[in-house]
Amino acid sequence: MFEVNSRSYRVLTASLIYLVAIAAALTIATLRSRAKQKTPAETESPTAEIARRPAGKPFFSLSTHRTFGTxxxxxxxxDYQGVDHLDFRVYQVKDPRKFFTDLKNPHQMGEQEEQEVASSLPHRKSFLERVRGFKRWAYSGIKTFVRAQLKHDSRQTFNQKFRAEAETVRTPLNVADYARVPLLNPDLLVxxxxxxxxxxxxxxxxxxxxxxxRSPGVYLVEAVGNDLRAYTVVVVTDLTMVDKTTRDGELLIYTVDRKTGEPRGGTQVEIVKEKKTIATGVTDSQGILRTKIEKPKTTANNADGEEAGDGEDPATEEVDSKSLLILAKQSSNFAISDLGSFFFSGYGDEEDSENIKGFIYTDRPVYRPSHKVNFKGIVRGIDSTGAYKPISDNTVNITVExxxxxxxxxxxxxxSARGTFNGEVDISEEAALGSYRIVAEVEGGSASxxxxxxEYKKPEYKVTVTAPGKFVQTGQKANFSIDARYFFGSPVANAEVKYYIYRSRYYAWGYGEDDSDTTGDETETEDEYSQFYGGGDDMVQESEGTLDARGHLNVEFPVPESDQTDTSDYSYRLEAQVTDSARRTIDGSASxxxxxxxxxxxxxPDHYVYNKGDVAKIHVKTNDYEGKPVSAKVQLQFVQRTWTKKEKKADEEENSYPEYEMHERAIASADVQTDSQGQTSYDYTTTEAGNISIKTVINEGGRQVASIGGYLWVTDRQYAWTDSSYYSEDYHSIKLVPDKKxxxxxxxxxxxxxxxxxxxHLLVSTELTKVMSVQHVSSPGxxxxxxxxxxxxxxxxxxLNVSYVKGGDMYTSDQRLVVPARDKMLNLEIISNKKEYKPRETASYTILARNADGAPVxxxxxxxxxxxxxxxxxxPDNSGNIRTEFYGMRYNLSLIHI
Known part of the structure; x- marks a missing residue:
């Protein structure tokens, strides 16, 4: 998917790949006959059995990896060895619900059941009684097909030999062929x-x-070779389910036609746990059913059935019969899905008891033994909607480890009523050195x-690097100043200096620069395709020097001219390492x-999304680099930018990152003049669908300076889309483009x-710890x-999550929508009554608090x-940022399952 960091899709992809890996391993490890009766000594492990099997001994096994539509x-x-033919018998299960719910473990048939029923075959028990007792399916059998209702582009395949159906010459069976190994149930044979x-x-x-x-149904396929038998199940259905789960046990079921994706309203749904029905319902006209259940508990077991200890892979958790079966039926179509406790754990396996958010900080980041630590903290409760509320406790338990x-x-x-607390703790002289932890516990959770x-020694001097200014024009010479002075005022004379100069791209405006947006830097950059530019810092110069008697060193740096094709400026940063005569090294930097x-x-533009033919009002602003308005003539160029992947060279590594080449196609242009306030607007009539970049070109001294001033997306009214470059490597992508930052x-x-x-047919939902809203939307184009x-x-x-099913494939993608909590933010300003103080003087400070609009608080x-x-x-201070702690980016904890 284009949205690679989508939480739902990453978990879905990881789960599918894990299941396929398990299936491959167990298919190889269990190449044996499915019906040969064994003694307890013969059932030690599949691996041991293969090791004992003589070369050439006949064996075979059957497997399926997904369900099929009609x-x-x-x-x-x-899989087989030592056999030249097999007799296949296909039976249709009359009651799929009873078939699956009667199994002790829906993921497999138990060894004990197999032996009991296999030994009593001559008594001709009923079909379901016989089926329950036959050779168990491997973990990759039933578990795979109930989870793999759909094909998926991320699912990997085995080393299989596919042959056209016409190449197989089959011989019909007659009554004599059933004599040696009788039919399970002649009435169900199809x-x-x-x-x-x-x-x-x-x-x-x-x-x-x-x-x-095949017609819709659940089929048991039996393969017979001499006295040996093997089994697998094939599910044929035009009904499929998309399930969404949350940490608190919420369950959303979306039933659709596996070919068209059209919702299947009126589908009967039953949720079964340990053979007991715990919830039932019928999907509405949009194919949606929402319910809440007690979520399964996770128990991680090792191979011997004991609880897993440290180092156990959590992916091997046992859900056993305590996992949930979701059974769906509409007319003759039947679908089944299983959900283990993993699907109710949320991303990161956060605990349900964590209904508290807190922030704890100290008066300084580091202490010596025998020092006193002053700390303060804030704790808030979290309600069912994710909003903060006062905690119910009047006290908090503080532990320092x-x-x-x-x-x-x-x-x-x-x-306090605001949820704040403070205290102090004395560090003993014999205290252990290292990291200490403060834990605040209240009912419902904790914060730390x-x-x-x-045993540190305070640095005796400070290194200051000064740039020539905030902005320097290309082609000029820039002078960095490196100064080192002791904290008591004297210069650090004749110290050694190593310095490095780095270059990185600079954007005058970027996404997410609103002070009230505390959700981090995961929003896109101003250049939609900056991922293809290459990123990071490039070191352009490395050198050494010596401070003079004044503790000073001047570094002259000729600023390189920019390339004519550049649409952005560059930032240059000097990092200096100063080492004094005592071999103490201190760093400093400036840019x-x-x-x-x-x-x-x-x-x-007013918005970022338009229909073809709409008029987009483009707001043009010009100012100098300090932000002061400037009147200027600007040429607007509307271009389509696409990227094509370069072919790898013969000597390139197979897993090296691909390189992309940008191509621009001009669509339209216009000249505008901004006023004395540096503003004007232009009405652009959209004529082509696709991603349109707006280049701004200013002529200064005979040189054209181009930048990417903005962008917009255009779709036509017939819902066609012409630009497919956004698909990147994955043609199954859904691209979601918000119209605002x-x-x-x-x-x-x-x-x-x-x-x-x-x-x-789209399932559109807003999600966090729960599915907050959901609807079905049809898209004709x-x-x-x-x-x-x-x-x-x-x-x-x-x-925002958008998912749909089409042609047996599943498509899904997430997009984060930023809603800054502006009304929750305070801006503080500290003003001292003097710039400098003498020893033993009293310092006085004034603190001003304002809200996001600048009003006093x-x-x-x-x-x-x-x-x-x-x-x-x-x-450095390591307490973190209180804004991002309480109002930083929240992750999507809803999981999708197909």
């Missing part, structure tokens, strides 16, 4: 034949056995912070922006969904604009710490 040619795979099996190339090869098109996890402090502290204890001109032009509660987001197919009302509970962000609780500046040269 329009599909159903197939299964057979087809039978003898299949010739040519020798396989390797012991790990497989042969595909086509079953042809040393690096050896020994408790050095434990005390109940009072909590930390500090360091070290400037190398500008191609003196004016910055920006071109922003961020939203406020009460607004409606207009999200352009670009789809890999037309006539799609390959693009559609989705309207998403923004709720207050979406702050600071929410995820009264009654705010603040804390102030005054610390020796040299401490932060030993260790």
């Amino acid at each position: 329009a599909d040619n159903a197939r299964l795979w057979v 087809s039978s034949w003898r299949e010739p099996l040519p020798p396989l190339e390797t012991a790990y090869d497989q042969r595909m056995i086509p079953l042809g098109k 040393d690096p050896n996890s020994a408790t050095i402090f434990n005390k109940e502290l009072p909590v 912070g930390g500090f360091e204890v070290a 400037f922006v190398a500008t191609r001109g003196t004016i910055v032009a920006n071109a922003d 961020s939203y406020r509660p009460g607004e409606t987001a207009h999200i352009l969904a670009i789809l890999p197919t037309d006539n799609a 390959k693009s559609i604009v989705l309207d998403v009302p923004i709720q207050g509970s979406y702050a600071p962000n929410v995820f 009264s009654g705010a609780e603040v804390s102030l710490g005054v610390v020796d500046e040299a401490i932060y040269s030993v260790s």
Whole structure:
């Protein structure tokens, strides 16, 4: 998918790949007959049995890896050795619900059941009684096909031999062929034949056995060779389910036609746990059913059935019969899905008890033994919608642990109405050195912070690197100044200096620069395809020098001229390492922006998504690099930018990152003049569908300075989409494009969904810890604009998920929508009454608190710490950012399952 960091898709892909890997391993490891009766000594392990099997001894096994639609040619795979033909009998299960729910474990048939029923075959028990007792399916059998209802582009295949159906010469079976190994139940037999099996190339090869098109149903396929038998199940259905689960046991079931993706309303759904029905329902007209259940508990077991200890792979967790079976039936179509406790754990396996958010900080980052630590914290409760609320406790239990996890402090502290608390702890002279942890526990959860204890020596001097200014034009000479002075004021004379100069791209405007947006830097950059540019810092110069008697060194740096094809400026950063006579090294750095001109032009449309033929109002702004408005003549160029993948050279590594080449195609252009405030607007009539970049070109001194001033997306009214370059490596992508950088509660987001197919039936949902809203939307073409009302509970962000089924394939993608919590932010300003103080003078500070709109805020609780500046040269502040802690990006904890 284009949205590689989509939480749902990553978990889905990882799960499918894991299941296929297990299937491959067990298929190879269990190449044995399915019906040969064994003694307990013979059932030690599949691996041991293969090791004991003499070369050439006949054996075979059957497997299926997904379900099939009625329009599909159903197939299964057979592993075999020492046999030249097999007799196949296909039975249709009359009651699929009873068939699956009667199994002790729906993922396999138990060894005990197999032996009991196999020994009583001559008594001709009923069909279901016989089926329950036959050779168990491998883990990759039933578990794979109930989870793999659909094909998926990320699913990997085995080393299989596919042969056309016409190549197989089959012989019908007659009554005499059933004499040696009787039929399970003649009344349920729907087809039978003898299949010739040519020798396989390797012991790990497989042969595909086509079953042809079948009517909807659950089929048991039996293969017979002499006295040996093997079994697998083939499910044929035009009904499929998409399930969404959340940490608190919410379950959303979406039933659709596997070929068209059209919702199947009126589908009967039953949820079974340990053979007991715990919920039932009928999907609505949109094919959606929502319910809530008690989520399964996770128990991780090892091979011997004991609880897993440290180092066990959590992916091997045992859900056993405590997992859920979701059974769906509409007319003659039946679908089954299983959900283990993993699918209710949420991303990152967060605990349900974590209903508390907190932030703990100390007056300094590092202490010596015998120092006193002053700490303060804030705790908030979290309600069912994800909003913060006051905690119910009047006190908080504080525990401080040393690096050896020994408790050095434990005390109940009072909590204010705002959820704040504070205290102090003394560090003993014999205290262990390292990281200490502060834990605050209240009912419902806990919060933690930390500090360091070290036998440090405060740095005696500070290194200051000064750039020539914020901005320097390309082609000029820039002078960096490196100065080192002791904290008591004297220069660090004759110290050694090593310095490095780095270059990185600079964008005058980028996404997510709103101070109230605390969701991090995961929003896209201003250049939609910056991922193809290459990133990071390039080192352009490395050298050495010596400070003079004044503790000073001047570094002259000629700023390189920019390339004519560049559409961005560059930032140059000098990093210096100063080493004094005592061999103590201190670092410092500074940077400037190398500008191609003196004016910055920006071109922003009212929205980012338009229909073909719409008029997009482009707002043009010009200013200097300090942000002051400047009147200027600007040429707007509307271009389509596409990227093509370069062919790898013969000497390139196979797994090296691909390189892309950009191509531009001009669509339209216009000249505009900004006023004295540096503003004007231009009405652009959209004429072509696709991703349109807006280049701004300014002529300065005979040189044209071009930048990417903005962009917009255009879709035509017939929902066609012409630009497919966004698909990158994955043609199954869904691309979601928000019309704004961020939203406020009460607004409606207009999200352009670009789809890999037309006539799609979309399941559109907003998600976080739960599915907050869901609807079905039909898209006749390959693009559609989705309207998403923004709720207050979406702050600071929410995820929009779009999923659909088409032609037996599953498509899904997430897009984060930023809703800054502006009303929750305070800006603080600290003003001292003097710039410098003499020893023993009293310093006075004024603290100003304002909200996001700049209005004064009264009654705010603040804390102030005054610390020796040299401490932060030993260790930087590591308490974190209180804004991002409470209102940083939230992750999507809803999981999708097919």
